[in-house]
Amino acid sequence: MPSFFLLNVHLQPGMPADEMLRAARRFGYTAICVYNSNNNNEVIMPSRNLNPYIYMGIEIRTDSISELKRKLRHYWSRVPLIAVHGGEEKINMAAVKDYRVDVLTHPCGEKWKGKELKHQILMLKYAAKNGIAIEFNLNPIIKSRRGERVRILKRLHENLKLIRKYHVMPLLTTNNRSIYDLRAPREMIALASLCGMEREEAIMALSEIPAGILTRRWKKGREVEQL
Amino acid sequence: MREKRRYLLFEAICDGEVGKHELQNAIWDSIYSLYGDTGASESRLWLVNYDSGIGIGVLRCAHRTVEKVRAALACIHSVDGVRTAIRVIRVSGTLKGAGARTRMKAGALKR
Numbered sequence: 001m002p003s004f005f006l007l008n009v010h011l012q013p014g015m016p017a018d019e020m021l022r023a024a025r026r027f028g029y030t031a032i033c034v035y036n037s038n039n040n041n042e043v044i045m046p047s048r049n050l051n052p053y054i055y056m057g058i059e060i061r062t063d064s065i066s067e068l069k070r071k072l073r074h075y076w077s078r079v080p081l082i083a084v085h086g087g088e089e090k091i092n093m094a095a096v097k098d099y100r101v102d103v104l105t106h107p108c109g110e111k112w113k114g115k116e117l118k119h120q121i122l123m124l125k126y127a128a129k130n131g132i133a134i135e136f137n138l139n140p141i142i143k144s145r146r147g148e149r150v151r152i153l154k155r156l157h158e159n160l161k162l163i164r165k166y167h168v169m170p171l172l173t174t175n176n177r178s179i180y181d182l183r184a185p186r187e188m189i190a191l192a193s194l195c196g197m198e199r200e201e202a203i204m205a206l207s208e209i210p211a212g213i214l215t216r217r218w219k220k221g222r223e224v225e226q227l
Numbered sequence: 228m229r230e231k232r233r234y235l236l237f238e239a240i241c242d243g244e245v246g247k248h249e250l251q252n253a254i255w256d257s258i259y260s261l262y263g264d265t266g267a268s269e270s271r272l273w274l275v276n277y278d279s280g281i282g283i284g285v286l287r288c289a290h291r292t293v294e295k296v297r298a299a300l301a302c303i304h305s306v307d308g309v310r311t312a313i314r315v316i317r318v319s320g321t322l323k324g325a326g327a328r329t330r331m332k333a334g335a336l337k338r
Contacts, residue, residue: 178310180304182312182314187297187314194298
């Protein structure tokens with residue numbers, strides 16, 4: 001059985017990362033990566049890494065490209081994972097053009113109101129070239145019902161086709177904010193099959209791809225200083 | 228002809244207490260919503276047992292629909308307004324196989 005990694009974990013104020021790790025391990029994950037950002041777009045740096053199975057990543061949320069560049073310059077080589085909260089086309093494009101970014105989260109916007117991936121082909125080509133993973137957030141499938149879920153599944157199907165065509169790395173997450181948002185790897189594989197993902201692809205998106213991101217396997221010759 | 232069955236031992240991690248009937252309704256709602264009437268009927272779903280005290284239960288389904296049932300269980304995020312996450316601990320071909328694990332787990336939790 002491969003080692004599964006849970007990325008895109010957001011901790012609620014007052015919830016220790018160790019508690020989330022304990023719950024995640026009960027669900028079958030090996031390690032978690034906590035995205036350390038708050039609502040004011042300010043990033044709280046961890047004082048020290050307490051547990052080797054907890055990675056402290058950064059999710060950059062910004063509306064301007066210059067701000068994104070500044071934050072990337074600041075956090076590059078300080079954290080094991082840099083994610084960019086996408087949605088707007090210009091931010092998506094700026095993020096995937098930069099090799100320092102590891103993951104592009106919410107490429108179609110948090111509420112799926114952004115531009116569809118089929119209109120962002122160039123962005124996908126850059127993501128494949130620079131080894132940037134595109135997040136496949138399964139949380140909307142869990143939280144929505146009926147017509148809304150149908151629309152989301154349709155868009156996920158389309159996104160998956162494009163991701164396969166342009167050889168971009170998909171990353172399966174559920175955008176965890178509490179232990180009640182956790183889903184076990186096998187359940188994630190079953191959910192991913194709803195949007196047409198093969199079992200092997202889903203296992204890769206939960207194990208090899210996140211492991212490769214955290215160890216910078218996809219960024220050849222660009223080592224990062226571990227905290 | 229008798230169709231093959233699978234027994235899913237599952238754990239419901241809830242924010243509060245959830246009763247057997249509420250959970251059963253939530254599971255049925257989820258499978259109806261995801262696969263429709265035909266999919267739900269093919270799954271031959273039945274909640275055999277659920278202990279609300281420890282949050283562990285056994286669910287029976289047709290052996291071909293285990294993955295569908297897994298997906299439906301993963302889609303449950305709240306039961307009667309109580310935040311819930313369900314994880315499948317084990318899939319067994321016999322009730323005895325799943326039940327033994329229930330007893331073991333219950334014993335481990337009481338200790």
